[in-house]
Amino acid sequence: CGVSGVPSIEVPPKSHVMYELVLRPLLGGQYNGSITFTGPDGAYQWYTVEIDATPAAPEQTLDLQSMVRRAISVEIALENPLKDDAVEFDVALQGEGLLGDSQFSLGPKETATYELLFAPLLPGNEIGSIVFSNSKLGEVWYELNLFATEPQPVALKEMKCAVGTKIRQKIFVENPS
Numbered sequence: 001c002g003v004s005g006v007p008s009i010e011v012p013p014k015s016h017v018m019y020e021l022v023l024r025p026l027l028g029g030q031y032n033g034s035i036t037f038t039g040p041d042g043a044y045q046w047y048t049v050e051i052d053a054t055p056a057a058p059e060q061t062l063d064l065q066s067m068v069r070r071a072i073s074v075e076i077a078l079e080n081p082l083k084d085d086a087v088e089f090d091v092a093l094q095g096e097g098l099l100g101d102s103q104f105s106l107g108p109k110e111t112a113t114y115e116l117l118f119a120p121l122l123p124g125n126e127i128g129s130i131v132f133s134n135s136k137l138g139e140v141w142y143e144l145n146l147f148a149t150e151p152q153p154v155a156l157k158e159m160k161c162a163v164g165t166k167i168r169q170k171i172f173v174e175n176p177s
Contacts, residue, residue: 002026003033003051021049026138028055058129058143064118065147066097069174071119076142078114078132080106087134095128095146096120104132120148 002024011017021035031053036046066072080087089104097120104114116130126146133139154172161167 003031003049005035009037023051023053025051025053026135027133028053028139055131055139055141058141061143061145063145063147065149066118066120067149068120068123068151070151071099071117074116074118075113076116076130077111078104078106078140079111080108080137082108082136084108085136086110087137089132089134089137092131092133093128094130095126095144096122096124097146097148098128098130098144100130118144118146120146123148123150 004022004024005020009017009019019037025031031051033049033051034046035049036044038044062074064072064074078089086105086107089106091100091102091104091114093100093116097118099117099119100115104112106112114132125148128144128146129141130144131139131141156171157169159167159169
């Protein structure tokens, strides 16, 4: 979680000192742990620590609009600034109709684009997100304004049929994903 502090401190008799605990979380979320201070005689005092790391502001807010049963794609550029190490991002999608790979890999110093699909099945508007997280690089996220509009009506040819007979008509159905 990026927690650090000096490895030892000295507290004179009948006094107190401040211990600086430094937090540098790379990823948002809740973390639990403890910190223990042990004296030369083996006596100890410990504290539980709970960290609630809120995510940084989004890199950008993207507006995605698509008609129901139609798909649109957006490309999001990611960069690996590390000179010698490849990285793998875990990808978390939140929002109805969002489709994409759950992991994304980049070689050292590589820049590439992640393809995100928005293929809604029901009309409506919502706020979603896409989060790229890596233990070495932290997290990058985008807020998504998702707009799913009603589909255009499809006019079918008129169908007439006498009682006791049948008639057929082919109807085109599309899978947006």
